[in-house]
Amino acid sequence: MKVKHLDHINLTVKDLDETIAWYGRVFGFEPTERGVQEGIRWAVIRGGEAMLCIYEYPEHEHLDRFRRGDRGLHGVNHFSFRIDDPSEWLATVEREEITLSYGGVIEWPHSNAWYVTDPTGYEIEVAHWKEGRIAFPE
Numbered sequence: 001m002k003v004k005h006l007d008h009i010n011l012t013v014k015d016l017d018e019t020i021a022w023y024g025r026v027f028g029f030e031p032t033e034r035g036v037q038e039g040i041r042w043a044v045i046r047g048g049e050a051m052l053c054i055y056e057y058p059e060h061e062h063l064d065r066f067r068r069g070d071r072g073l074h075g076v077n078h079f080s081f082r083i084d085d086p087s088e089w090l091a092t093v094e095r096e097e098i099t100l101s102y103g104g105v106i107e108w109p110h111s112n113a114w115y116v117t118d119p120t121g122y123e124i125e126v127a128h129w130k131e132g133r134i135a136f137p138e
Contacts, residue, residue, distance in 0.1 A: 006050075016054060027081060114126045
């Protein structure tokens with residue numbers, strides 16, 4: 001058995017409406033489902049084949065990877081979205097006045113990456129593969 005794609009990431013967020021709006025403006029995500037379960041507001045948002053399941057917990061504290069590390073906790077450091085057009089991405093960065101972490105673009109051997117933070121504090125890598133495809137051998 002082989003995994004075809006990563007289906008979705010499940011996140012808790014501070015503000016559901018702000019998160020939906022931000023991912024919509026920045027990455028073109030649209031809500032596909034919404035609901036309330038045991039008093040907790042939730043939504044599934046989708047951009048292309050990428051999906052995020054988000055649950056609103058306004059009272060929770062977000063620990064970034066540095067603060068988790070200081071406390072000896074495991075966690076996901078970031079997740080990544082792959083893009084086709086860096087110029088379109090950079091236009092979005094300018095339009096939305098997004099702060100790029102780590103001084104801007106990071107040039108990896110096979111890709112370029114920009115790191116941003118969503119409204120809750122999750123770090124997102126925006127990756128563009130230099131050859132337009134994954135360059136690792138299968």
